[in-house]
Structure formats: C-alpha cells, structure tokens
Amino acid sequence: MARRFYFEPPRRRLKSTLVNMKSLLVRCPATSKLTDTGQTIEEKLWSAAKVKAQKFTCAHCGKVHSWTKADVILGRPL
Numbered sequence: 001m002a003r004r005f006y007f008e009p010p011r012r013r014l015k016s017t018l019v020n021m022k023s024l025l026v027r028c029p030a031t032s033k034l035t036d037t038g039q040t041i042e043e044k045l046w047s048a049a050k051v052k053a054q055k056f057t058c059a060h061c062g063k064v065h066s067w068t069k070a071d072v073i074l075g076r077p078l
C-alpha cells in the first residue's frame with residue numbers, strides 16, 4: 001500500500017505594491033506626435049475613470065489643444 005504525502009505549499013498572497021501608473025498621452029492634431037499631458041493614472045482605474053474635457057499647451061506645435069478621454073493613449077511615464 002502506497003503512502004501518499006500531501007504537501008500543501010504555503011499560500012503567500014503577493015501584495016500588489018507595484019502600482020501600474022500610466023501617463024496620459026494625447027496625439028497632437030497638427031504634428032501627429034504624442035504629447036504628455038502631464039497627468040498620470042493607475043492603469044486599472046482608467047476604464048472606470050471619468051475624465052472631463054481638458055486643455056493643454058502642446059509641446060510640439062505650441063498651440064492649446066483640448067482633449068477628452070477618447071483622445072487619450074495610455075503610455076509609460078516618461
């Protein structure tokens with residue numbers, strides 16, 4: 001009769017201390033370049049986030065662009 005040993009590995013819940021922050025990037029309509037709005041958000045919060053239309057001064061063309069959530073591309077923080 002075979003002896004069976006059952007080993008149950010200790011369950012360690014890894015605390016997700018690493019927060020996945022993303023930069024809010026918007027594509028400049030004049031130069032088609034991505035511009036950092038200077039804002040960041042935790043990635044998992046983005047889908048539920050309510051973002052009002054905002055304006056920023058574009059670093060590429062110097063004009064003020066307005067953007068909404070639909071315009072945003074989440075990117076790595078620079």
Ligand SMILES: [Zn+2]
Nearest residue numbers: 028030058061
């Ligand atoms: Zn621009």
